[in-house]
Amino acid sequence: MADLLVLGIETTCDETSAAVVARSSSGASDIRSNVIRSQIAIHSPYGGVVPEIAARAHVEILDHVIAEAMRQANLSFSELSGIAAAAGPGLIGGVIVGLTTAKAIALAARKPLVAVNHLEAHALTARLTDGVAFPYLLLLVSGGHTQLLAVEDVGRYTRLGTTLDDAVGEAFDKVAKMLSLPYPGGPQVEAQAAQGHADRFAFPRPMLGRREPDFSLSGLKTAVRLEAEKLAPLTDEDVADLCASFQAAVVEVIVDRVKAGARAFRDRLGRGPTALVVAGGVAANGAIRAALARQAAELNTRFALPAPDLCTDNGAMIAWAGAERLSRGLHDSLEVSPRARWPLDPVAAASPHARA
Numbered sequence: 001m002a003d004l005l006v007l008g009i010e011t012t013c014d015e016t017s018a019a020v021v022a023r024s025s026s027g028a029s030d031i032r033s034n035v036i037r038s039q040i041a042i043h044s045p046y047g048g049v050v051p052e053i054a055a056r057a058h059v060e061i062l063d064h065v066i067a068e069a070m071r072q073a074n075l076s077f078s079e080l081s082g083i084a085a086a087a088g089p090g091l092i093g094g095v096i097v098g099l100t101t102a103k104a105i106a107l108a109a110r111k112p113l114v115a116v117n118h119l120e121a122h123a124l125t126a127r128l129t130d131g132v133a134f135p136y137l138l139l140l141v142s143g144g145h146t147q148l149l150a151v152e153d154v155g156r157y158t159r160l161g162t163t164l165d166d167a168v169g170e171a172f173d174k175v176a177k178m179l180s181l182p183y184p185g186g187p188q189v190e191a192q193a194a195q196g197h198a199d200r201f202a203f204p205r206p207m208l209g210r211r212e213p214d215f216s217l218s219g220l221k222t223a224v225r226l227e228a229e230k231l232a233p234l235t236d237e238d239v240a241d242l243c244a245s246f247q248a249a250v251v252e253v254i255v256d257r258v259k260a261g262a263r264a265f266r267d268r269l270g271r272g273p274t275a276l277v278v279a280g281g282v283a284a285n286g287a288i289r290a291a292l293a294r295q296a297a298e299l300n301t302r303f304a305l306p307a308p309d310l311c312t313d314n315g316a317m318i319a320w321a322g323a324e325r326l327s328r329g330l331h332d333s334l335e336v337s338p339r340a341r342w343p344l345d346p347v348a349a350a351s352p353h354a355r356a
Contacts, residue, residue, distance in 0.1 A: 004081040004326050005032075005073075007105070008319025009066065011058045011098030012090025012118045013144075014039040014049045018066040019315030020073035020080075021128065023323035029128045033072035034316040035065050036309065044183050048173070055093030062101055069315065077109040082331065084322025087115035088339030089144075095338040103334050112331035114322035119344045121317040122279040123151050126304040128320040130275075136304070137265050137273035139258055139292070142280030143169035143186075148213045148261035149344065150268060151277070154324045159345035160264040161213030161257060168250060169282045171217040175224050175246055179239050189243045190285050196237075196244030201227055203249040205256070213260035220249055251291045258292065262299050275302035283311040 003022045010017040019034040039057050043049050070077070085102030088095050099115065106113040122140055126132040137160075138149040146168045148161040166174070169186055176185025181192065203223045206216040224246050231238050258276065265273050276296040282288065289305060296303035310316060325331065 004323045005075065005079060006082050006084050006114070006319045006323040006326065007066070007069065007077075007080055008116070008315040008317070008322055009062070009083075009085040009098045009102050010118075010313050010315045010318045011062065011094040012086045012088070013094060013313055014043055014054050015313040016058050016061050016065050017313065017315035018062070018069035019319045020069055020075060021316055021319035021323055023320070023327060025327075027127070027131065029131075029320060031128070031316050032075070033069040034309070034314055035069045035072065036314050037061055037065055040184060047177060047183050049091070051091045051093055054091055055097055058094050058097040062097060066101070077105060077111070080109065080111055082106075082112040082114055082322055082326050083109070084114040084116050084318050086118045086121065086318050087336060088118065088342040090118055090340070092338060092340040095340070099336070099338050107334060112326065113334060113336070114325050114330070115332040115336040116318050116321045116325075117342050117344060118313075118318075119145065119342070120157070121321040123149060123157060123344065124154065124321050124324055125279050125306050125310055125317045126275065126277040127324070128317065129306040129310060130304040132275045132277060132302070132304050135269055135273060136275040136277050137258075137261055138277045138279060139254070139261070140280050141168045141254070141278065141282035141288070143167060143173060143282075145280065146215050148257065148264075150265050150273075152269070154328060155330075157344040158268060159343075160261050160268070161215065163215040163217060165216055165218040166221060168215070168217060168254070169280070171221050171250070172282065174221055175243070178225050178228060179234065179242060181239070186282060186285065189247060190287070192240045192243035193247040193287070196240030196242070198244040198248035200241040201245035203245050205249055205253050208253060208256050211260060211263070213257050213264050215253065215257055217250075220246070220253075247287055251287050254288060255291050255295050258295055272299070273301055275304045277304045279306065279311055281312040284308040
């Protein structure tokens with residue numbers, strides 16, 4: 001069987017990206033191109049992503065990004081095996097732009113279309129970068145999602161735990177905003193934390209020790225706000241110490257929740273995971289990466305963490321998810337609809353307290 005060559009399109013939030021990825025019959029991967037255009041500069045004045053502006057920016061640049069990805073891969077559309085696009089979850093305006101463009105290319109080039117779940121793309125990235133075998137334990141941490149998942153196969157995901165309120169990345173961004181740090185907040189908090197003292201403030205560690213591998217960040221976020229209000233006006237030292245203490249609490253919570261997730265994984269599958277995999281933009285945080293590497297060693301399992309540009313939203317992960325599905329004979333009709341919400345595990349998502 002010849003290599004599958006798939007064009008992937010990602011437009012679910014504030015990155016416009018297109019990539020071409022090859023997948024061999026043995027499952028080996030090759031990223032032929034991965035073009036990413038960030039919208040940070042246009043959203044910074046608003047302190048966060050504005051959906052209407054994001055969608056308009058995707059419309060303006062997507063054709064150029066796709067052309068550049070194809071140029072770097074040195075391919076024509078006729079040489080592709082399929083066209084993949086993130087069909088959700090995400091900001092619906094952006095999702096519509098990417099999926100509609102993919103449909104047009106698939107129709108014109110007479111190629112199969114794969115409507116990719118953005119979360120599935122994150123879940124499968126470690127197979128693109130590290131060739132990780134199923135089943136593995138995935139920690140997905142981003143601005144909008146915090147989940148622990150058992151990844152058993154393509155299309156087979158069991159959500160073991162989720163956040164009951166804020167996602168980890170969302171908590172970082174909100175703390176940054178309350179401390180008047182620039183957008184995007186996560187990297188700013190990390191930079192400040194490196195200059196601060198993590199033992200100055202005794203912030204809570206929500207859910208610590210609980211058997212269920214769920215997360216809760218709103219109480220920690222509130223504790224930071226109350227301390228900041230008590231100290232106002234804040235000095236540079238105050239800001240650094242608040243960030244360091246907050247980040248230390250988050251790291252401890254994440255490590256504890258991963259331990260609980262590993263127990264839940266073993267209870268469900270009757271075996272340990274082949275690897276601890278981390279994906280999502282928050283995985284770029286150095287303190288979190290280092291702590292999870294140590295935790296994987298304690299669990300006596302492999303640690304797989306894609307490079308930072310493959311942890312954040314990108315076309316390569318969409319192309320790879322498309323290739324994985326095409327290799328199993330899976331594709332979609334041109335009638336497939338964009339979705340603002342699209343849980344990987346619909347059964348878990350139906351529980352009363354769950355948050356996707």
